[in-house]
Amino acid sequence: MTIADQEQAGPRTTPRAAATHDEPAAPRVPYGFFHPRVVATRRLSPTLVRVVLGCDELSAVVSGGRDQRFKLFLPQPGQDAPVLPEVLDLDWYPRWRELDPAVRGIMRTYTIRAVRQDPPEIDVDFALHGDLGPASRWARRAAPGDTVSILAPVVHDNGGVEFQLPQDARWALLAADETALPAVAGILGSLPVGLPVRVWIEVAHPDDRVDLPTRADAEITWLVRPCSPVAESVAAAELPGPAGTGYAWIAGEASHVRALRRHLVGERGLDRRRVSFTGYWRRGTTEDDLLEAAVAAAAAD
Numbered sequence: 001m002t003i004a005d006q007e008q009a010g011p012r013t014t015p016r017a018a019a020t021h022d023e024p025a026a027p028r029v030p031y032g033f034f035h036p037r038v039v040a041t042r043r044l045s046p047t048l049v050r051v052v053l054g055c056d057e058l059s060a061v062v063s064g065g066r067d068q069r070f071k072l073f074l075p076q077p078g079q080d081a082p083v084l085p086e087v088l089d090l091d092w093y094p095r096w097r098e099l100d101p102a103v104r105g106i107m108r109t110y111t112i113r114a115v116r117q118d119p120p121e122i123d124v125d126f127a128l129h130g131d132l133g134p135a136s137r138w139a140r141r142a143a144p145g146d147t148v149s150i151l152a153p154v155v156h157d158n159g160g161v162e163f164q165l166p167q168d169a170r171w172a173l174l175a176a177d178e179t180a181l182p183a184v185a186g187i188l189g190s191l192p193v194g195l196p197v198r199v200w201i202e203v204a205h206p207d208d209r210v211d212l213p214t215r216a217d218a219e220i221t222w223l224v225r226p227c228s229p230v231a232e233s234v235a236a237a238e239l240p241g242p243a244g245t246g247y248a249w250i251a252g253e254a255s256h257v258r259a260l261r262r263h264l265v266g267e268r269g270l271d272r273r274r275v276s277f278t279g280y281w282r283r284g285t286t287e288d289d290l291l292e293a294a295v296a297a298a299a300a301d
């Protein structure tokens with residue numbers, strides 16, 4: 001699934017319980033805009049920084065857990081706050097795209113690592129990659145009191161969770177780089193006791209190998225750059241069970257994700273419906289360009 005597919009998926013399928021007898025049920029928007037401030041930051045490793053966001057309104061945020069995604073909006077240079085669509089409905093994404101790209105808020109996708117209620121806060125773990133991108137630049141300098149805008153889920157079933165373990169899955173495979181490490185942590189924390197799971201994670205620095213608590217029976221392979229691609233390491237490994245009984249989830253740099261998916265489906269015989277995959281970023285391409293390319297590809301279909 002492409003990044004742009006994600007914007008179109010899910011939300012439309014979440015109906016609202018009928019309000020009155022005759023009115024057609026209006027679809028409920030499973031997201032809300034919030035404007036929290038930075039409460040704290042903590043360096044988790046050489047590459048990862050945790051930014052804790054908080055404000056009273058965040059008590060409405062509900063995470064579906066696992067790899068739950070949300071949108072971060074940053075102001076353009078010279079603006080105090082990001083320009084957002086005036087109306088929040090199921091068409092928020094086309095509405096945002098209609099705004100002048102030079103004026104509209106810069107939108108980036110991140111993972112909700114944790115949600116707390118008392119006080120209302122969410123944790124977001126940023127993989128820093130220097131000042132090349134606005135989100136990495138913002139996270140690197142984030143300090144208590146800074147404000148930011150987010151579009152975050154307000155219902156559990158919000159279409160923003162890709163990891164969907166089939167009921168009959170007897171084992172799982174996870175593959176990620178540091179941008180998907182928060183998602184891997186959330187997924188591992190959600191897995192059933194004793195489920196065999198093989199995990200490959202590529203990181204920039206040996207100290208990025210953070211603790212990943214789980215009740216599953218996890219075997220984790222860390223690949224520290226410079227290293228061979230994850231797909232090669234997976235190709236050399238034995239999977240925990242027959243292809244037909246497994247489930248794979250892959251996220252990270254788009255070309256690496258594609259290569260591993262091809263290997264799992266083509267050479268290992270996994271059913272493509274049992275492989276969830278998401279390009280979290282693409283080398284040499286901003287998220288804006290990735291989204292535009294995905295929209296153009298969808299229009300050409």
Ligand SMILES: Cc1cc2nc3c(=O)[nH]c(=O)nc-3n(C[C@H](O)[C@H](O)[C@H](O)COP(=O)(O)OP(=O)(O)OC[C@H]3O[C@@H](n4cnc5c(N)ncnc54)[C@H](O)[C@@H]3O)c2cc1C
Nearest residue numbers: 110111127129133134135136179280282283284285286287
């Ligand atoms: C569903 C989803 C969940 C995500 N969750 C997280 C998360 O929890 N934490 C997290 O850190 N990231 C996460 N990402 C990835 C993040 O959205 C991208 O890395 C994003 O491009 C960062 O925005 P930016 O403004 O810093 O860089 P952009 O402006 O988008 O890109 C600028 C340049 O930086 C390059 N670049 C982008 N990311 C990286 C990187 N990690 N390493 C090296 N070069 C890079 C691009 O190729 C481009 O050349 C997620 C992505 C998706 C789709």
